Amino acid sequence: MKICIFTLPLHTNYGGIIQATALKTYLESKGHEVWLLDRKKGNLNIISHIFFVIKKGVRRFVLREKNISFKKKTLSPEEVAINRNSQAFIDKYLNKKTEPFYSSHQLTTKFDSYNFDLCIVGSDQVWRPAYTPQITDYFGCFLKKNTKTRIISYAASFGTDKPELSKSRLNICKSGIQKFTAVSVRESSGVVFCKNELSVDATHVLDPTMLLNKSDYIKIIESSKVKKHSGQLMTYILDYSEEKKKVIDLLSDTLKYEVFSTIPKYGDKHNIQPLDEDQFKLEFWLRGFYDASLIVTDSFHACVFSIIFNKPFIVYGNKQRGVARFQSLLQMFNLEDQYIESGNELINVDKFFTIDWVRVNNIWEEKKLLSEKFLHHQLKQL
Secondary structure (H helix, E strand, C coil): CEEEEECCCCCCCHHHHHHHHHHHHHHHHCCCEEEECCECCCCCCHHHHHHHHHHHHHHHHHCCCCCCCCCCCCCCHHHHHHHHHHHHHHHHHCCCECCCECCHHHHHHHHHHHCCCEEEECCECCCCHHHCCCHHHHHCCCCCCCCCCEEEECCECCCCCCCCCCHHHHHHHHHHHCCCCECEECCHHHHHHHHHHCCCCCEECCCHHHHCCHHHHHHHHHHHCCCCCCCCEEEECCCCCHHHHHHHHHHHHHHCCCEEECCCCCCCCCCCCCCCHHHHCHHHHHHHHHHCCEEEECCHHHHHHHHHCCCCEEEECCCCCCCHHHHHHHHHCCCHHHEECCHHHCCCHHHHHCCCHHHHHHHHHHHHHHHHHHHHHHHCCC
């Protein structure tokens, strides 16, 4: 069976890359031919440059904003290295993909020529407008009426408790999702929203990274030959703040743990000093979960991989990026005690090490069977 995965554009987002890799790996293990639908954000042509200049001009000469430069951002050496290594990972594990589509029109015009049997929308925050090239595409609105390709969602996420869809967009997406033969979402809140606002029944399933086992990720780590991390306290902080720094300092001092981070950045003792190529690789990020004794993060997928590797973790609520994702995951595994929103909640550090991993792994196995059942039921209909 020929299947395409329709997820967010892949750049340097480790979570986005690894979830797509996991779903592809799982489907291929069942004997399917799996492609990535390469939907890009924006147009790489003269029109996009014109809009860039107009936007900057309005900010500088109409709104009178200061320090507005007409030069496009120059990437730092670290960003160049991260881009290079992320693309190398994508080329290795997600190498079978369509031509790039820069517009809904291109997608509609050329999609059927690939003769896919099934299109799987997901996972990650594919139903969050700010994160997508065009939100209506992810609700199937690009499909022609006479298409032979079936469409479903797997672990699609709205990202927040209250999905960020305007009324007009909601009506378009509601119409589009009726084309889906099955809908599954990553958060429990998504089930409610689909029922109440989109008039479809949705199944709550695992993030695709949890369809694989720890051993699968160890194989990826070992094949890359990345070096071992030095330290016991791994930090993966997407939105750095002084408050989070204080939490990390307190944990390091209390536990006598050396800190290491998998986000390269100069000038911060809680981030690695990027001196060699290993430190810019997704596999090096993965290796952190294998090496760490404790993980502190505000990332959803870092939370997921802490569970996969059975490592104690503390997740710092990331309200800007949406906490519904964390709450749903932690509630599923009865791990709500690992969640904090303030350093004041670190009165008893020992409690973060009391996870019953036997119980957690039993829940994981149970949820994995239900998630596989959802996919198997859809695949056998083709």
